[in-house]
Amino acid sequence: MLYTDNIVNIKQILRICFILTILSIGKVLAFNGQGQGTPESPYLISTADQLKEIKDDMDVHYKLVNDIEITTQWSYIGSSLLAFTGTLDGNYNQITLNIQNNTSTNTALFYQIGEHGIVKNLGVKIDKNTTNIQSGIQGGTIALKNSGIIEKCFSEGAISQQIDHSSPLTSGLGGIVGYNAPTGTVNNCYSSVSLKNTAVNEAGIGGIVGLNEGTVDHCIALNPQIESSTSQYTKDPRGNRIIGVNKATNIGNNDNYASPNIDCIPASNPGGIEGAILPQSIDWKEWNSNEKTFGLKKTDSENFGTTFHYSDHTYLTGEGTKDSPYLISSISDFQTMAKYLNNNYLDKGVHYKLTEDIDMDNKTFNPIGGENSFPFYSFDAPTENAPKIGVEISDLGLDEFSEGVKAYYEGATTMADIAKKAAAIEGADFVALILDGGDPNGANKSVEELIGVVKEVADAIDCPLVVEGCKNVEKDAELLPKVAEVLQGRNALLLSEKEENYKAIGAAAGLAYNQIVGAESAVDINLAKQLNVVTTQLGVDAKKIVMNIGSAAAGYGYEYVVSTMDRIKGAALGQNDNMLQMPIITPVSAETWAVKEATASEADMPEWGSADERGIDMEVMTAAADLAAGSDAVILRHPESIKTISKMIKALV
Numbered sequence: 001m002l003y004t005d006n007i008v009n010i011k012q013i014l015r016i017c018f019i020l021t022i023l024s025i026g027k028v029l030a031f032n033g034q035g036q037g038t039p040e041s042p043y044l045i046s047t048a049d050q051l052k053e054i055k056d057d058m059d060v061h062y063k064l065v066n067d068i069e070i071t072t073q074w075s076y077i078g079s080s081l082l083a084f085t086g087t088l089d090g091n092y093n094q095i096t097l098n099i100q101n102n103t104s105t106n107t108a109l110f111y112q113i114g115e116h117g118i119v120k121n122l123g124v125k126i127d128k129n130t131t132n133i134q135s136g137i138q139g140g141t142i143a144l145k146n147s148g149i150i151e152k153c154f155s156e157g158a159i160s161q162q163i164d165h166s167s168p169l170t171s172g173l174g175g176i177v178g179y180n181a182p183t184g185t186v187n188n189c190y191s192s193v194s195l196k197n198t199a200v201n202e203a204g205i206g207g208i209v210g211l212n213e214g215t216v217d218h219c220i221a222l223n224p225q226i227e228s229s230t231s232q233y234t235k236d237p238r239g240n241r242i243i244g245v246n247k248a249t250n251i252g253n254n255d256n257y258a259s260p261n262i263d264c265i266p267a268s269n270p271g272g273i274e275g276a277i278l279p280q281s282i283d284w285k286e287w288n289s290n291e292k293t294f295g296l297k298k299t300d301s302e303n304f305g306t307t308f309h310y311s312d313h314t315y316l317t318g319e320g321t322k323d324s325p326y327l328i329s330s331i332s333d334f335q336t337m338a339k340y341l342n343n344n345y346l347d348k349g350v351h352y353k354l355t356e357d358i359d360m361d362n363k364t365f366n367p368i369g370g371e372n373s374f375p376f377y378s379f380d381a382p383t384e385n386a387p388k389i390g391v392e393i394s395d396l397g398l399d400e401f402s403e404g405v406k407a408y409y410e411g412a413t414t415m416a417d418i419a420k421k422a423a424a425i426e427g428a429d430f431v432a433l434i435l436d437g438g439d440p441n442g443a444n445k446s447v448e449e450l451i452g453v454v455k456e457v458a459d460a461i462d463c464p465l466v467v468e469g470c471k472n473v474e475k476d477a478e479l480l481p482k483v484a485e486v487l488q489g490r491n492a493l494l495l496s497e498k499e500e501n502y503k504a505i506g507a508a509a510g511l512a513y514n515q516i517v518g519a520e521s522a523v524d525i526n527l528a529k530q531l532n533v534v535t536t537q538l539g540v541d542a543k544k545i546v547m548n549i550g551s552a553a554a555g556y557g558y559e560y561v562v563s564t565m566d567r568i569k570g571a572a573l574g575q576n577d578n579m580l581q582m583p584i585i586t587p588v589s590a591e592t593w594a595v596k597e598a599t600a601s602e603a604d605m606p607e608w609g610s611a612d613e614r615g616i617d618m619e620v621m622t623a624a625a626d627l628a629a630g631s632d633a634v635i636l637r638h639p640e641s642i643k644t645i646s647k648m649i650k651a652l653v
Contacts, residue, residue: 037061042089051095052077058114059085064122069096076111076144083114083147090122090153097126097141108178110143115183116570117148126157126193139173139210141193146177146184146214149575158194172210172244173197175223182248182529184214185575192222197239204228204244206272207258212243215576216273221258227265239264240272249536249579318353325351334358374569375630376652386653387627388429389642390466390635391422392589395437395445395453401637402593404612408639415453416460423461425639427646430464432587432635433457438470438479447479454483458490466518466635468587469496477501481508488513495548495585496520499527502535510540518585520548523560525567525580532579545582546633553591554622565630586626589637592618616640624648 033050035043037060045051046065054062054077074097078084095109109124124141141155155175172178175191186209197205204211205228207221221241228239241258256273318326328334375387395415398406408425412418422431433454437445458465467483469476476496481504484494495518497505502519509515519535521527528549536542549565552558565584571577592598598615600608608614619641623634627649636642 031057035063037086039087042087048072054084054086054088057086058082059116061087061089063089064091064093064095067094067096070098072098074098076108078111080111083112084110084117084119084143085114085148087118087120088122089120092121092123094123094125097124108140108142108144112145113143113148113150113184115147118151119143119153120149120151122153124153124155126155126159139197140176140178141191142176144178145181146179146186147181148184150176150184150186151188153189155191155193158196160196171204172212173205174210174244175207175221176209176219178210180209180212180214180216182213183571183575183577185577186214186216186219187576188218190220190222192224194225195223196225196227204272205239206244207241207262208243208256210244211247212245212273213247215248215578216243216256217576219256221256221262223259223262225263225265227263241274243273246273249533322351325353327353327355328358329355331358374573375628385632387631387649388633389427389645389649390430390432390585390633391425391428391642392432392434392587392635392637393418393422393457394434395450396443402598402612402615404616404640405638415456419457419460423463425642427642428463429633430466431457431461432466432468434468434590435470435479435483438475439472440475441472442470447482450479451482451486454486458487458492464491464493466493466495466585468518471496473498473500477504480505481512484509484513484515487515490515492516493518493546493585495587497531497535499531499534502531503538506535506538506540510535510544511538514544516544516546518546518548519582521550523550523552523564525564525571528564528568529577529579532582536579542578542582547582547584548587549584551586551588551591551622551626553595553597553618554625556591556595558622558625562625562629565626569630583632584630585633585635586623586631587635588619588623588626589635592622593637612638616644620644 031037031043031050031053033044033046033053035041037043037057039061042061042063043050043053044065045054045062045068048068048070051068051070058078097109110119113119119142122142126141139159139161141157141159142150142153153176159173161173173195174180175193175195176186176189177184180186189208191207193207195205195207205226206212207223207226208219209216219242223241226239226241228244241262241264242256258274318324393415394400397415398409398412398418401409409418409421412421419431419433422428435445435450435453437443437453438447438450454467465487467480467487469480476498477500480494480496484492484505485508487494493516494505494509497509497517497519499521506517510517517535517540519528519531521531528547532542532545532547535545547568549568550561552561568580568584572581593615595618597608598611598618600611600614602608602611616638619636619638623636623641623645626634627645634645636645
């Protein structure tokens, strides 16, 4: 059956196909309180004993209903082997921890927050008499180690800790978290904890994070003191106002701020993040009274901790309401509006009003919008950039294509002819040229011959061009840099950059000839992120990277593709992971037209019906699944598939 005319209840179909139900083993111990542990009905925590019960079930949802003071010796929730992967909503309440004169290792509220764990809207106070926390690998307040999300939290008190240097890659002491892992995000937080590391070692010590490999943004350090020893190994000071030691590539100073009154000993660290200093001595009462806060918001009845102004002091006149919209009267106002929207500084649904003509000629402007919601979640936010569809063609011609595809290209005798017909297909946004003939184990065409094909195709079309190599890493390392050279000045994307050849392809395409780099990895979130990281370390702008994390035909282990894309989109949107925010392109056709449902002849499987229609069905189902899971562009082969997916996209956005 073809899907060209009947797209019925596609959202429901996609949900049925791609939402995975995870069944977990029930708890041995029931929670001693109200709630069901679900997002809609979280377990309600009102006592110290109930707080400790989190240890019995680490992957459900909790919510504080009042302040809690721990009067007995506190022992962290979780362990090095058991991370918190649920959600703790502090509900703008504070937990006071008693960890005085603790001689055990690694003390904080949580030992570690896992990759899917969230702690938000929570204040943690460490007793100011806390001293002598000895021999820990990490030290912090909210958590010792974070691989999830910590947001809209604050900490206060004092910690004096001897950090063990036996694990220098994960050693750190921070006002919010000791070690922020690559998937970890700390945002809209502040700390006024006084920090002191009494050991002489390699551990980082920072006002917000001790050692960072993840994302830290929109945080303010108010620590009265940050004191660290000098490393006996490197002789570098390891203390810093925001981050003690930074190993991430996606951290800048623009969104993190520090009080000028911090007694930082030493005052700087070449490997850390100093953070921009607040421009002047602030009257905090006046600072707090400003309606545009830094992240932590006032409740209806009282302040939750302290609220802060956003740092750059560029604000719009008005209140953002329907009756009193923000007023746009200048280029600066227009750019500020874009900043508000693109960086989610304000809640959604605010109102703006243009009061003057604005001439943006010869002025730089960052476009408003981008991906702020999951695919086709139009009920959350409008889709600013609809997914795109590419048409696959090969330098080997049409021999390997189905009879239905060949029929469309009838009369096309040259690659230029094929390219023109591909670009003219209804719903097509770009052409994808696959250089299959370069494979040393196949036709083994020379680089010069393949470059000739690229030139011919590029000259024949006006739309964007994607060029994929032959999937041999050595040949592609030789071929694609020359493709980038010949396509200089064209709107082109070069796929097939892999871990084995990223230096050659990334440097040529992303740096020398200003092309878009297609970073191709296995279906694995960590491998995808790592390739993005090393590519940016070459100097390639992150905005010039597109991810190809691979695919599979629907029904052929495809659930792993869905789960991986979902994790990537979750990290990009929910955790603000800059190294996973690149668009995703998925070559669908190569997978779907190679499975038995598409290749079995009608003579062998007459009960299956038309072979061409079967191939279209597989291509459409897989492409729809990829787009629903998070792909921003798909590469297809059959004209009917392209038209169908184009109609689906238009119906959903």
